[in-house]
Amino acid sequence: MAYKDYYDLLGVSRGASDADIKSAYRKLAKQYHPDKNQGDEKAAERFKEIGEAYAVLSDPEKRKLYDQYGHTGQMPPGYDGGNFQGGDFGGFDPSQFSDFFQGLFGMGGRRGGGFQGGGFGGGQVNLEDLLGNGGIGGTQGRRFVQNVEGELQVTLQEAFTGSDEVINIDGKRLSLRVPAGTRDGARLRLAGQGPGGGDVLLTIRVLEDPRFDLEGDDLTTTVDVPAPVAALGGTVTVQTMGGSGNLSVPVGSSGGRRMRLRGQGWPKKDGTRGDLYVRLNLTVPRDLTDEEKELYRQLRELRP
Structure with missing residues (x-):
């Protein structure tokens, strides 16, 4: 989505409490939920926007980062506040991951989250095999390969019925399927789809639904x-x-x-x-x- 202030989207002040943010999100999510606005593309887009805003402002670390840097995605040298960790990027320039950082604020891909460097090994894991446990095995390191980790947000309805998602990874669009019955915290590995042939590890985050x-x-x-x-x-x-x-x-x-x-x-x-x-x-x-x-x-x- 185009740049919009997340506080304005939820109608709260920058000093709003966690309870105020949650209350504002519940009210707006109920108002703009697709089930109540079938065929209304503007309402659907609004529903996505408030979901992105809530995902950032309800997370203390992401909110702190947003308050400091907004949507720019600019990070101080050596930043290790939760989106990039460690000083050794295996020969990669952290600026290559701008799409990942922008995804945290709704600019890089559909409801993307923050991404972190990781050391998970190869092999693809099917999300359906991980429903309910969220575990991913394998610890093989890859020389000069940067694995990244992030979050993908879906609504409770999408997690129930399953949904087709598209994310942006280092300028590359990837399609994936979130199976019906997905649980919050379930994980998916996209082998070889990260920068330099690394893996992309996604944690599914299911947004709250005011109806259920x-x-x-x-x-x-x-x-x-x-x-x-x-x-x-x-x-x-x-x-x-x-x-x-x-x-x-x-x-x-x-x-x-x-x-x-x-x-x-x-x-x-x-x-x-x-x-x-x-x-x-x-x-x-x-x-x-x-x-x-x-x-x-x-x-x-x-x-x-």
């Missing part, structure tokens, strides 16, 4: 239930990660009650899925007709 909470294999969401439906029973529509479903609300349900939709949670390695837990949030109409007001008065008299 993920714990283990289970998801939790909230659905509004009209008071009459909660009292008399009925059916409400629940948004799931895969679309939508119907939930039968028992007679006399109270606010805060948790109900379960089996098999609507997170994909597992064995092909099954966890469950979706639904919290009931009772609602009453804000604008009542005269007839409705009268009925509520009668109900109040019956059940003081």
Whole structure:
């Protein structure tokens, strides 16, 4: 994306607390989420921008770097604050990695993170084999070869369904597939795709979604239930990660009650899925007709 101030994107001051930044992100992510703005390219781009802004400002080290250097990507000599480490670059000029540094601030590739020099050995690791553990083996050093390490951010929806991503590595565009059911912290190695034939090691970071909470294999969401439906029973529509479903609300349900939709949670390695837990949030109409007001008065008299 073009240069934009991340604080302005989230609508917070430069001295905003972590809680303020998180709150602002949740509000904007809910407003511009693709599910609520289908076909709106501007909203989709806005959703990506606020995701990039949150990824930087919610990380103390990245925020410190951003506050000091902005989007310029200029680093002081010998900088070792988390994006490049060590003084020996194996014969490479650190300026060659400008695409990586710019990726941290949304300028180099799609939702890229910071990159670090590393010593991981060759061989390609399939991301699907690493779901849930994030481990990468191999410690063979490569002379005059610079391995780099970075992050790739995806939304919770993209991690659930899988997504095709494109990243920029040293001026080269690489395509990769994030499989369905990817977990935060899963890692991918792109063998031989780094500068000088080194490897690129990507850590997947899954952004928070204001609609769902993920714990283990289970998801939790909230659905509004009209008071009459909660009292008399009925059916409400629940948004799931895969679309939508119907939930039968028992007679006399109270606010805060948790109900379960089996098999609507997170994909597992064995092909099954966890469950979706639904919290009931009772609602009453804000604008009542005269007839409705009268009925509520009668109900109040019956059940003081």
